[in-house]
Amino acid sequence: MNAKIDYTLHLADTTLILSQRNSEWCGHGPILEQDIAITNISLDLIGQARNFYQYAAKLIGNTDEDKIAYLRTEREFKNLLLAEQPNGDWGQTILRQYFFSQYQYLLYQQLQNSKDEQLAAIAAKAIKETSYHLRWSGEWVIRLGEGTDESHQRMLNAVNELWGYTGEMFIPATYESPVVKENTGVSVDSLKQPWLEKVKTIFEEATITVPEKVFMHSGGKEGKHTEHLGFILTELQYMQRAYPNSEW
Amino acid sequence: MxxxxxxxxxxxxxxxxxxxxxxxxxxxxxxxxxxxxxxxxxxxxxxxxxxxxxxxxxxxxxxxxxxxxxxxxxxxxxxxxxxxxxxTTDWMSEEGKRKLKEYGIAPPNPKQQVCNENLFAPNETVQCPHCNSYHTHRISEFGSTACKALYQCDDCKEPFDYFKCH
CATH class of the missing domain: 3.30.300.130 (Fe-S cluster assembly (FSCA))
Structure with missing residues (x-):
């Protein structure tokens, strides 16, 4: 049961943190339609996070989604390191979203067959939204990659910044083996090859080379984060910390 | 009582x-x-x-x-x-779709056309709720709320929301 709770929190935390990151673009997008697009994606992700948190709260008992999101410290967060990386420029945000959506699409395809009915239902509901995110971010990677010299260079910089955080998605955390064994969770190692193949196809169209032999960071899924998460939580949790139990 | x-x-x-x-x-x-x-x-x-x-x-x-x-x-x-x-948008009643159109929002097409992962898929053909033309194009897949996409009519030139297939 503990493994299932941790696994559900991992799914929740990753979507919450990426949602929080994307929401930083609100009012700052390069053009209005794209500002709306990235904040819509943010909203979808926070919706998914809420579903996972509500389910985790039920499994834990005697708590609720807000307490879990607002009152845990960074070492308790189990999100992917990729999700907490800074927005950088538009290209970096797009690439982070693309890497993630490509992974999440493959993940949800399998999670919707989970033996756990609630996890399966959340995935089945969310995968349609993920397909929107995947199309949108994938198209932008291509558009920027084979766009102007400037946009191409920015995509190369983005790949340089983010590639080292992609390996973690496919390394199972300690709580993942039990949930995979009981067919409630997805075996992430099996997603690596299909993910890489999809990325290669997109990168080829975007005239970007897939990096090789890059050191891969990991630890986020086990609560060991980059320096960025603390700052995100400081902002995200401020109201509940300053005014405990406040609601609106 | x-x-x-x-x-x-x-x-x-x-x-x-x-x-x-x-x-x-x-x-x-x-x-x-x-x-x-x-x-x-x-x-x-x-x-x-x-x-x-x-x-x-x-x-x-x-x-x-x-x-x-x-x-x-x-x-x-x-x-x-x-x-x-x-x-899915199939759960929406016909009455609901009629009301949407009257309100100026194009109702969801009866059959999902683009809910897949393929990039640069052709735009879904959507009828303009104002002049009924099918000569329209998509401005953005994301709109003012999660359920809508933004379109524009090439005949009457009016922009409009499309309650996207889901």
């Missing part, structure tokens, strides 16, 4: 009064998000399902259901949200 026949039909007719706060011409029954009404000793439980995962209207809708049914004399109204089976 309030007396009422506690049958489901009556409760459904009360639920008609509750509108989607983001598309106020649509009632929640038009939207097709009311899955069931269960009566336990005259205390109703309304089962609803969200349209989009992150739809912020769901909390307001749940509060609306409680308020409306309470005002009709029901006690301990319970609202339960279920995710499965997944809501």
């Amino acid at each position: 309030i007396t009422h026949s506690t049958d489901k039909k009556l409760i459904y007719s009360y639920l008609e009064e509750i509108k989607d706060p983001e598309v106020p011409v649509l009632s929640i029954t038009d939207l097709g998000i009311v899955r069931d009404v269960i009566l336990n000793n005259d205390e109703p439980e309304v089962i609803i399902t969200p349209t989009y995962t992150g739809c912020p209207a769901m909390d307001m809708i749940a509060a609306g259901i409680k308020m409306v049914l309470t005002s009709h004399g029901y006690k301990n109204v319970k609202v339960t949200s279920v995710l499965s089976p997944v809501w």
